[in-house]
Amino acid sequence: MSSTQTQQARQFLAAVEAACADLDPAERSRLVGGLEEHLSELSADGVDLTAELGDPASYARELRSAAGLPTGSTVAVPAGLPAAGHAGAAGSGAPSPATTGGLPFGPPATAQPPRAAQPGPSTNKVLLVIGGVLAFIAVLVTAALVLGGVFFAARSDSGVVSVTPAAPAPVAVTVPDLTGQPEAQASQLLAEVGLSVVVQTASSAATAGEVLRQDPPAGASVEPGSVVRLTVSSGP
Amino acid sequence: MVTPQMLKGVLPIVVLWSLADDDAYGYAILKKLRDAGFTGVGDASVYGTLQRHHDAGFVTSYLGDGGQGPARRYYTLTPSGRLALENVRHDWHALVRAVSAVVPAAEGQIA
Numbered sequence: 001m002s003s004t005q006t007q008q009a010r011q012f013l014a015a016v017e018a019a020c021a022d023l024d025p026a027e028r029s030r031l032v033g034g035l036e037e038h039l040s041e042l043s044a045d046g047v048d049l050t051a052e053l054g055d056p057a058s059y060a061r062e063l064r065s066a067a068g069l070p071t072g073s074t075v076a077v078p079a080g081l082p083a084a085g086h087a088g089a090a091g092s093g094a095p096s097p098a099t100t101g102g103l104p105f106g107p108p109a110t111a112q113p114p115r116a117a118q119p120g121p122s123t124n125k126v127l128l129v130i131g132g133v134l135a136f137i138a139v140l141v142t143a144a145l146v147l148g149g150v151f152f153a154a155r156s157d158s159g160v161v162s163v164t165p166a167a168p169a170p171v172a173v174t175v176p177d178l179t180g181q182p183e184a185q186a187s188q189l190l191a192e193v194g195l196s197v198v199v200q201t202a203s204s205a206a207t208a209g210e211v212l213r214q215d216p217p218a219g220a221s222v223e224p225g226s227v228v229r230l231t232v233s234s235g236p
Numbered sequence: 237m238v239t240p241q242m243l244k245g246v247l248p249i250v251v252l253w254s255l256a257d258d259d260a261y262g263y264a265i266l267k268k269l270r271d272a273g274f275t276g277v278g279d280a281s282v283y284g285t286l287q288r289h290h291d292a293g294f295v296t297s298y299l300g301d302g303g304q305g306p307a308r309r310y311y312t313l314t315p316s317g318r319l320a321l322e323n324v325r326h327d328w329h330a331l332v333r334a335v336s337a338v339v340p341a342a343e344g345q346i347a
Binding site for chain 2: 030031034035037038040041042044045047052053054058059060062063064065066067068196197198227229
């Protein structure tokens with residue numbers, strides 16, 4: 001980095017750090033600790049730091065949001081949501097309640113402006129269509145959030161790195177034997193015991209629609225909601 | 237265009253997936269995602285997501301060759317991260333199937 005860039009990066013870092021001042025020190029150090037190194041990498045790659053990073057406050061907000069931390073005093077944390085950054089202060093003997101199982105993503109970060117401008121619709125009909133599309137996107141995003149939540153909820157509040165991909169489920173489900181059954185019946189059975197299903201087809205001498213194979217196999221003990229993959233005959 | 241809200245939902249998944257074949261450093265991941273069509277993704281989002289995956293034990297990092305510049309911090313998937321990837325892949329495809337079944341493929345079908 002040139003000296004100007006170094007100076008620029010230092011100022012930027014200091015401002016980001018200041019915007020994270022409300023975080024628990026250990027939390028802040030984990031989040032911001034590697035940033036200097038990261039900024040020098042960007043510079044080495046010829047990135048214009050000012051253009052790429054924007055203003056430090058927005059950067060810090062985006063950083064905190066992506067890291068699953070509360071986005072700061074400018075964005076209110078709704079009651080009932082754990083403020084992970086404030087819990088489990090360093091040196092405290094009692095571990096804070098874990099947030100496993102909950103969505104790792106906070107409420108929509110309304111303070112975060114979209115990077116690209118939305119095109120201005122010109123008629124009411126277009127507005128209506130866009131409204132419908134946005135409503136659908138909301139549903140889609142909710143689904144994506146839930147999906148992501150299952151697998152990325154393992155962040156630990158205590159500063160100890162967790163190595164489990166998700167909270168262990170309290171109950172196990174035994175996978176039923178589905179081979180030879182019609183697909184619809186197999187899917188219904190899986191739904192009844194609380195398992196998800198993914199179907200793929202394969203050409204086979206068996207009757208079309210008949211389950212040829214399953215994974216995991218019958219008798220396997222899995223977490224509720226796990227996916228069972230069925231290979232279904234598409235006929236000869 | 238991928239809206240910021242959509243991006244927020246899928247970012248943890250795509251960042252993890254971007255490491256499936258090769259280890260990569262932060263800016264390389266950012267470029268990869270932008271090239272893939274996530275044009276609105278920002279450096280802080282990718283860096284923050286990497287920290288989150290690191291905290292969760294899904295990725296670990298090491299200092300690698302930086303060519304002519306300084307050493308770069310490469311991120312690599314842990315066995316736990318690979319397991320999470322494999323799990324999320326099945327569920328993701330189930331979601332895509334469900335969404336595709338509802339969303340019309342062609343334009344002009346919304347009255």
